[in-house]
Amino acid sequence: MAFRVFPFCTFAYLWLFCVFAVGAGRYKSFAKFNQVQDINRGGVFEEQWFSQKLDHFNGADSRVWKQRYFINEAFYKPGGPVFLMIGGEGPANQAWMEYGAWLTYAKKLGALCLMLEHRFYGKSHPTVDLSTDNLRFLSSRQALADLAHFRTVTAKNLGLTNRKWVAFGGSYPGSLAAWFRLKYPHLVYASVATSAPVYATVNFPEYLEVVWRSLASMNAECPLLVKKASDTLAERLKDPKTYDNITKDFNLCSKLQIQTETDSAYFLETLAGNFMDVVQYNEDNRGFEGAIGSNITIKVLCGVMSDTSLGDPYDRYAAVARLMMETFSMKCLDASFKAYLRDMTNTSWDGPAAGGGRQWVYQTCTEFGFYQSTDSPNQPFTGFPLPYHVKQCADFYNVSAEELAESVAQTNEYYAGYDIHSSRIVFPNGSIDPWHALGITQDITHDLPAIFIKGTAHCANMYPARSDDLPQLILARNHIFLLLQQWLEQ
Numbered sequence: 489m490a491f492r493v494f495p496f497c498t499f500a501y502l503w504l505f506c507v508f509a510v511g512a513g514r515y516k517s518f519a520k521f522n523q524v525q526d527i528n529r530g531g532v533f534e535e536q537w538f539s540q541k542l543d544h545f546n547g548a549d550s551r552v553w554k555q556r557y558f559i560n561e562a563f564y565k566p567g568g569p570v571f572l573m574i575g576g577e578g579p580a581n582q583a584w585m586e587y588g589a590w591l592t593y594a595k596k597l598g599a600l601c602l603m604l605e606h607r608f609y610g611k612s613h614p615t616v617d618l619s620t621d622n623l624r625f626l627s628s629r630q631a632l633a634d635l636a637h638f639r640t641v642t643a644k645n646l647g648l649t650n651r652k653w654v655a656f657g658g659s660y661p662g663s664l665a666a667w668f669r670l671k672y673p674h675l676v677y678a679s680v681a682t683s684a685p686v687y688a689t690v691n692f693p694e695y696l697e698v699v700w701r702s703l704a705s706m707n708a709e710c711p712l713l714v715k716k717a718s719d720t721l722a723e724r725l726k727d728p729k730t731y732d733n734i735t736k737d738f739n740l741c742s743k744l745q746i747q748t749e750t751d752s753a754y755f756l757e758t759l760a761g762n763f764m765d766v767v768q769y770n771e772d773n774r775g776f777e778g779a780i781g782s783n784i785t786i787k788v789l790c791g792v793m794s795d796t797s798l799g800d801p802y803d804r805y806a807a808v809a810r811l812m813m814e815t816f817s818m819k820c821l822d823a824s825f826k827a828y829l830r831d832m833t834n835t836s837w838d839g840p841a842a843g844g845g846r847q848w849v850y851q852t853c854t855e856f857g858f859y860q861s862t863d864s865p866n867q868p869f870t871g872f873p874l875p876y877h878v879k880q881c882a883d884f885y886n887v888s889a890e891e892l893a894e895s896v897a898q899t900n901e902y903y904a905g906y907d908i909h910s911s912r913i914v915f916p917n918g919s920i921d922p923w924h925a926l927g928i929t930q931d932i933t934h935d936l937p938a939i940f941i942k943g944t945a946h947c948a949n950m951y952p953a954r955s956d957d958l959p960q961l962i963l964a965r966n967h968i969f970l971l972l973q974q975w976l977e978q
Contacts, residue, residue: 533558533585538641540607542614542625544633553614555634556605560585565598569677569976570648573603574635574657574664577848579610587776587952589965590656590680593972600648604638606631606661608847618835618842620885623850629902631664636672652677652976658947659683659923667903670910678912678975680968683947685926686915687906688899690857690892691874695764696867698922702767703786703868705920705943710790714763714868717793717805718756722870724802725752737806739813741820750879754825756871759805762812763789763868764860770920771944773951781815786920832884846884853881857896858926911935912975916964918944937971939964 535556542551558580571594573584580603585591594601605612608626615622635655643649655676657665662684669679703711724730731744738759746752766784774782789808798804813821831840832849839846852858859877862869881887887895906928915928916939929940941948941964949964 533560533582535611538604538638540614540634541637544630544637553612555607555612555638556580556610557638558582558585558603560591560594560601563591563594563598564600567651568598568600569652569654570643571599571601572635572639572653572655572676573601574655574661574668575604575606575609575612576657576659576661576664577606577609577851578844580605580612581777583777589950589952589968592953592965593969596969597972597976599654600646600651602642604635607634609844613837617837618839618846620835620850623847623885626847626850628664628667628851628855628899632668632671635664635668636675639672639675654972654976655679656950657681657684658950660685662947663903666908666910666913666915669913670903670908673910678914678972680914680916680972681928682916682950683918683921683923683927684915685856685858685923686903686908686928687926688856688858688896688903689926690859690878690896691861691863692858692926693861693864693867694925695860695922696760696862696869697864698920698925699764699767700867702770702920702922703763703790706786707790707794710786710793711868713793713801713804715870717801718760718869718871720800720802721759721805722752722756725755725871737803738809738823739820741822742824744823748825750876751825753872753876754828755823756869757876758821758823759809760869760872762808764922767920768922768946772946772948773954773957776952781812784812784815829883832880849880850885853885853887853892854895855899857892860922908932908936914939914968914971916941916949916968918946918948920944921946921948939967 536559537554538557539552540555542553543549571590573590584603585601591601593599607614607630608618608623614625639653643651643653653676655665655668656679657663659682662681663686665679666681666684666686669676700711703714721734724734725746728746731746734740735742735744744755746755766789767786769779769782770786772782792798792808792811793801793804795804795807798807809821832846834840834842834846836842859874861874861877862872863874878889878892881889881892908928911933912935914937917924917927917929919940919942921944923946924940928936928938931937939949941960943958944961948961949968953962953965
């Protein structure tokens with residue numbers, strides 16, 4: 489998260505989301521195209537609850553709330569380290585207490601494993617609702633303070649104060665893992681910051697540039713066909729006489745109505761999201777966490793776009809949309825910005841965007857930006873420029889363009905962007921993943937190494953190993969283990 493911008497580790501904007509907790513994707517399409525099944529694996533790891541401060545930066549505010557966490561002691565050996573998986577912009581998924589590369593490391597190193605859910609996501613509800621007034625308590629700084637307080641109290645209660653703590657996270661939580669080590673070096677000994685976008689930026693056109701390159705890596709003609717289809721659709725949207733056919737072609741829930749530029753942008757972005765989501769998570773081994781649609785890969789999409797029997801590129805683009813709807817058991821596609829606006833401004837914990845959409849977009853408006861605009865000529869889509877994204881901050885939270893720009897500048901001032909001065913943080917990234925454009929892909933120092941994995945996508949190194957993993961992915965996981973082993977012996 490979410491990762492596209494709902495980095496995740498998850499909506500018609502990709503979060504940075506990698507997983508439960510491995511966060512940072514697009515944000516609007518989460519409910520549609522980044523679904524995770526609710527898997528109950530027998531309740532092996534029971535929910536635990538920690539009494540957390542509401543506002544860590546106001547000593548006069550004594551309010552507290554219950555934050556959810558999980559613990560796995562199966563691999564712990566006396567004197568071993570403590571591994572802390574950081575939650576992201578979605579519910580903490582207890583499948584990560586049973587699966588994942590971090591548990592392989594834990595078994596080899598005798599680590600105790602903890603996973604802390606991020607405030608305002610999943611079941612960790614600090615406030616009675618998601619009103620904009622209450623969302624002021626949602627920020628990466630508060631989340632880091634949550635981690636610090638949780639680490640301090642838990643270490644004292646479990647007799648782990650003198651153990652070496654290692655933070656793990658992917659996507660937005662990957663950034664948090666790096667920043668936890670940066671801001672609280674006395675509490676966390678090392679961090680694995682996977683697919684972490686460490687540089688905040690209002691406009692992030694590079695995301696779609698990487699999408700172009702990732703599609704082209706499978707088939708050089710593929711992004712050209714996508715661009716031709718997107719351009720054709722955008723041109724047809726200018727003529728209301730085409731709306732009946734477009735409604736049928738894309739199986740819309742109601743007749744297409746384009747009354748404003750925002751309506752057009754939302755529709756075009758929703759369809760582009762099919763490609764953005766697939767590229768971001770291409771061939772990630774996400775089945776264990778209940779992820780749907782992991783069988784739809786760049787190869788599959790480019791195969792559809794190259795199939796001349798389906799008609800011209802526009803027809804193939806529509807076929808991709810129908811394929812995605814079928815994959816996610818959607819009867820029709822709701823392409824109404826009015827409906828999206830209604831969902832995103834619902835402040836109830838039972839609201840349609842309370843799974844993470846309203847919260848994550850708030851964080852983009854008040855901290856990160858990350859808006860995947862079509863402002864670059866070197867990408868395959870058209871029709872959703874930066875002003876379309878920025879306007880939503882005002883529509884949803886009354887945050888102006890000036891306030892957004894200032895908050896993003898403050899984020900880089902506080903966390904240093906790419907210029908991180910710390911030690912014992914490793915930054916794995918995948919070349920296919922569009923989020924690598926805001927990450928660390930070259931070593932900063934010997935003690936701040938980068939691992940750039942050619943041919944892999946978002947958070948690939950965090951997922952469980954499988955027999956057909958790329959050799960460079962296997963090497964990356966081994967490299968991370970050797971670094972942890974080396975650091976923990978220091």
